[in-house]
Amino acid sequence: MRTIVLAAAVWACGVGVARAQGDISCPEVARALQDVVRQDARLRDWPQLGRYRAANLELSQAGTPVQSVFLGDSITDAWDDPAYGGFFPGKAYANRGIGGQTTPQMLIRMKPDVLAFKPRVLVLLAGTNDIAGNTGPATNEAIQDNIAAMAELAAAHGVRVVLASILPVSTYHYQPDRGGPPQTVRRPPERIRAMNAWLQQYAAANGHVYLDYFSAMADADGMLKAEFSEDDLHPNAKAYAVMAPLAEAAIAHALK
Numbered sequence: 001m002r003t004i005v006l007a008a009a010v011w012a013c014g015v016g017v018a019r020a021q022g023d024i025s026c027p028e029v030a031r032a033l034q035d036v037v038r039q040d041a042r043l044r045d046w047p048q049l050g051r052y053r054a055a056n057l058e059l060s061q062a063g064t065p066v067q068s069v070f071l072g073d074s075i076t077d078a079w080d081d082p083a084y085g086g087f088f089p090g091k092a093y094a095n096r097g098i099g100g101q102t103t104p105q106m107l108i109r110m111k112p113d114v115l116a117f118k119p120r121v122l123v124l125l126a127g128t129n130d131i132a133g134n135t136g137p138a139t140n141e142a143i144q145d146n147i148a149a150m151a152e153l154a155a156a157h158g159v160r161v162v163l164a165s166i167l168p169v170s171t172y173h174y175q176p177d178r179g180g181p182p183q184t185v186r187r188p189p190e191r192i193r194a195m196n197a198w199l200q201q202y203a204a205a206n207g208h209v210y211l212d213y214f215s216a217m218a219d220a221d222g223m224l225k226a227e228f229s230e231d232d233l234h235p236n237a238k239a240y241a242v243m244a245p246l247a248e249a250a251i252a253h254a255l256k
Helices: 002-019 027-046 053-062 074-080 101-111 128-132 140-156 189-205 213-217 237-254
Strands: 068-072 091-096 121-125 159-164 209-211
Touching: 053 101, 068 101, 074 091, 101 140, 101 237, 121 128, 121 140, 121 237, 128 140, 128 189, 140 159, 140 189, 159 237, 189 209, 209 237, 213 237
Parallel strands: 068 091, 068 121, 121 159, 159 209
Antiparallel strands: none
16 A cells, blocks of 8 residues: 555656656655655554553663653643653653544553553543544544543552643634644634533542643633644643643642
């Protein structure tokens, strides 16, 4: 399949070059090749179990205690960046975020990336990429089923659960000339609000802790505050500085 796609891309470039009468640039092929590489890697390890395999083994062999595991997508993944203040320096926390991931991928990662450490707390931040359709269309009910499955797995292993709200998005930095729809189209605010209402209700009904990032991150219009992001989706250093104490308080609450 990969060979067929590559051949098609090269053929398309050849046709385009001929029609352009000597113009040998072909950005379509570059994009096609990038897409093939990404999709090939995804198909070989769809849940990306290999991302943390070596780190998990190192922690296990060292006998390093892990009190809390943060499972999530790019918003969790990027928290390791020193530019954002680093990931809770000095704390026995493990960051197991992977950019772009959705809840079905995280569900598969629960055993090797969370339960294997026998942590006391799981902090789960998930759902925004499901809404965006990163791994295909997903209804709110399907997202909820996956989150509930992860919470049930954690609880069955004696792990206390913190369910984080999905962060708001905005259009304050949207640039149409860069292509792609604004974040409020990919991630409709009404779906984010509906998911957060469910997360809060589910947490209360099942003895979990609801971590409300949304209220602290949203402006009066319910959008991600302009000063908290450069792309209307991902938090910046100012945003992580607000999120960190909220997460710490939620973990402390879960441990009571």
